[in-house]
Amino acid sequence: MTTFIPSLTLPAAIFASPAASILFPVVLGTAVGFSVRPKETQKTYMALKQPPCRPPPWVFGPVWTALYGLMGYSAYRAYTVGLAPTASIEQHLLTKQGATLYTIQLGLNLIWTPLFFTLKRPMEATIDIVAITGVTGYLTYVWGQVDAGAGWCLAPYLAWLGFATYLSAGVGYMNDWDTRSKEVSVPPKGKDTKYVDEKAE
Structure with missing residues (x-):
């Protein structure tokens, strides 16, 4: 069982407010996405050899x-359920x-995102996403015991993390774990545009 560590935990005020709870990760995720320059990451993404079933770049923003x-x-x-007056000590x-x-x-x-696209470290990024998936899997189990709805709300995220782990590892493997020189000058347009490696085939 994990331990509550105040120094590694967000302030209670964020969890207690529905607006803050929902907007906090959305705003942070959006800020990180824009900080790594979306047009540049799209160029890199389109230049990499990709595993099967990879989605086009425009999918990631709305999904995340x-x-x-x-x-x-x-x-x-x-x-709110776990800290309600009627909640048990275990909850x-x-x-x-x-x-x-x-x-x-x-x-x-x-x-x-900074690991994969800015630092171009696919190995470290894959290790990171495996860790995210493991922690989130355990979090889903823990909060699912507090409230089934909370656990189910994490299920799509956990499923996507599994898919994203496959993509991260697949891209790393297919590009020999080196993405430092993989970039095209102009990002291809259109949902049906093929990736750079496919053009050469």
């Missing part, structure tokens, strides 16, 4: 925004422990 919102709602729901403990896990997974989540 929705998942961050669900993640935030799950946090609010678990926190109270699990809620606080989950808050620490939530904070850790969010921090790990926010560093993936």
Whole structure:
């Protein structure tokens, strides 16, 4: 069982407010996305050899925004149910422990994009997303014991993390774990545009 660590946990005020809980991860995720220059990341993404079933770049923004919102709602729901006057001592403990896990997974989540696209470290990025998936899986179990709805709200996020882990590892493997020189001058347009490696085939 994990432990509640105040120094590694977001302030209670964020969890207690539905607006703050939902908007906090959405705003942070959006800020990180724009900080790594979306047009530049799209160029890099389109230049990399890709595993099967990879989505076009435009999919990631809307998907992550929705998942961050669900993640935030799950946090609010678990926190309010688990710390309600009618909650049991076990629910109270699990809620606080989950808050620490939530904070850790969010921090790990926010560093993936800079690791992969800015620093161009696919190996470290893949290790990071495996860690996110593991922590989130445990968080889903912990908060699911507090409130089933909170656990189910994390299920789409956990499923996407599994898919994203496949993409991260697949891209790393297919590009020999080196993406430093992979970039095209102009990002291809259109949903049906093929990737650079496919053009050469």
